[in-house]
Amino acid sequence: MKSGQQFLRRLLDCIEDSPLRLTRKRRGLLEVMTSFDRPFLASELLEKARLPTGDLVTIYRTLEAFEGIGIVQRIPLENGGHLFELTEPHDHHHHFVCRQCYRTERLDLCLANDLEKRARRLGFSDITHTMEVYGLCADCR
Amino acid sequence: MKSGQQFLRRLLDCIEDSPLRLTRKRRGLLEVMTSFDRPFLASELLEKARLPTGDLVTIYRTLEAFEGIGIVQRIPLENGGHLFELTEPHDHHHHFVCRQCYRTERLDLCLANDLEKRARRLGFSDITHTMEVYGLCADCR
DNA sequence: ATGAGTGCAAATAGTTTGCAAGCTG
DNA sequence: CAGCTTGCAAACTATTTGCACTCAT
Numbered sequence: 001m002k003s004g005q006q007f008l009r010r011l012l013d014c015i016e017d018s019p020l021r022l023t024r025k026r027r028g029l030l031e032v033m034t035s036f037d038r039p040f041l042a043s044e045l046l047e048k049a050r051l052p053t054g055d056l057v058t059i060y061r062t063l064e065a066f067e068g069i070g071i072v073q074r075i076p077l078e079n080g081g082h083l084f085e086l087t088e089p090h091d092h093h094h095h096f097v098c099r100q101c102y103r104t105e106r107l108d109l110c111l112a113n114d115l116e117k118r119a120r121r122l123g124f125s126d127i128t129h130t131m132e133v134y135g136l137c138a139d140c141r
Numbered sequence: 142m143k144s145g146q147q148f149l150r151r152l153l154d155c156i157e158d159s160p161l162r163l164t165r166k167r168r169g170l171l172e173v174m175t176s177f178d179r180p181f182l183a184s185e186l187l188e189k190a191r192l193p194t195g196d197l198v199t200i201y202r203t204l205e206a207f208e209g210i211g212i213v214q215r216i217p218l219e220n221g222g223h224l225f226e227l228t229e230p231h232d233h234h235h236h237f238v239c240r241q242c243y244r245t246e247r248l249d250l251c252l253a254n255d256l257e258k259r260a261r262r263l264g265f266s267d268i269t270h271t272m273e274v275y276g277l278c279a280d281c282r
Numbered sequence: 283a284t285g286a287g288t289g290c291a292a293a294t295a296g297t298t299t300g301c302a303a304g305c306t307g
Numbered sequence: 308c309a310g311c312t313t314g315c316a317a318a319c320t321a322t323t324t325g326c327a328c329t330c331a332t
Contacts, residue, residue, distance in 0.1 A: 019286090020286085020287095021285095021286060021287070021330085021331055021332075022331080023286090023287065023288085023330075023331065024330090024331090025287080025288075026287085041321095042321080042322085043321090053288090053289075054289090055288075055289050055290075056321090056322085057288080057289070057290085057322090057323080057324090058287080058288055058289070060321090060322065060323080061287080061288080061323095062287090065287090076217065076221075076271075078269075079297090079320085079321090080217075080220075080221030080222070080295095080296075080297085080320085080321070080322095081221070081320075081321055081322090082321085082322095096259070096260050096263055096265060098265070099267075105263050107256075107259070109252075109255070109256075109259075111250070111252075111272075114250075115248075115250075115274050116274075118237070118248070118250075118274075119237050119274050119276050122237055122246050122278075123278055123279030123282075124237060124239070124274070124276030124277060124278055124279070125276055125277050125282050126240075126276050126277045127274060127275070127276040128219075128274075128275050128276070129272070129273065129274040129275065130217075130271060130272065130273050130275075131252075131270070131271065131272040132270065132271050133256050133257075133259075133260050133265070133268060133269070133270040134268070134269050134270065134271075135260050135265030135266055135267050135268040135269070136265060136266050136267045137263075137264055137265055138264030138265075141264075141266050160311095161311090162305085162306055162307070162310095162311060162312070163306085163307095164305070164306065164311090164312065164313085165305085165306095166305095166312080166313070167312090182296095183296080183297085184296090194313090194314075195314095196313075196314050196315075197296090197297085198297090198298080198299090198313080198314070198315080199312080199313055199314070201296090201297065201298075202298095202312080202313080203312095206312095220295080220296090220322090221295080221296070221297095221320095221321070221322080222295075222296055222297090223296085223297095
């Protein structure tokens, strides 16, 4: 529940400023996403959303579209799956993730600059990076 | 082809010092693994190994077992899959990974201490972390 | 009305599980 | 010779693709 209306408003604006179409479904999904108090699984979003109808495929495509305009960030899990997080546009950051309950804490530390510089020096382009910390949170221990 | 015989010898010793059984199959797989000049996919190992017989299941179980005693490291890929790397025992490190050809470069930078300290402060235990840099290598660009 | 978005069915990729048979210490 | 290992078949999870239909602009 990221501070409510103004946040939602900014995200809606962000979609309208993008080439994406603001459909009823997307409006609905966006609203449901703001109601989570933590990053969520695609399946959790589907479950909580079940708008008129709903399909995991649409969830994935929507998340991908939103990720493309920078309002959704993807958090890789140890098993290959992902958590998704609705964020301020292009607010890149990392997380501590409980491998049991999937609760996360924000990790304010990012080596993007250093890593990209090193990667470029090695001849890489189109550089991205991940950095996640997994553990058992106090509640799950 | 990590410097050959002495390396292989150390790994064999490592297995013998572990609770794992040193079977003919494992000996064979270990040898094939040393013949790679870069981290490999489970399927690549199967293909190159095809010892008398061979099965992906056994590849995965062997990799898991070797990972358990610290001579195999797992490199997560963007799509949820993994590369595997035969290393000196417990030689934890990270990588630059080409998302096209899967060639990797070693990344000598690890925040394990800092990250674990922060995680513990947040109440996490059994802490692990990942940090990978993905890009297109010079050859693939 | 044109093309992006959606639902349904089906496919994929990578990995895991169960169980009977084989081999190692 | 007990029990770790292996093979085979099958299941699974998360995600993707193809195609016809629908809806936003």
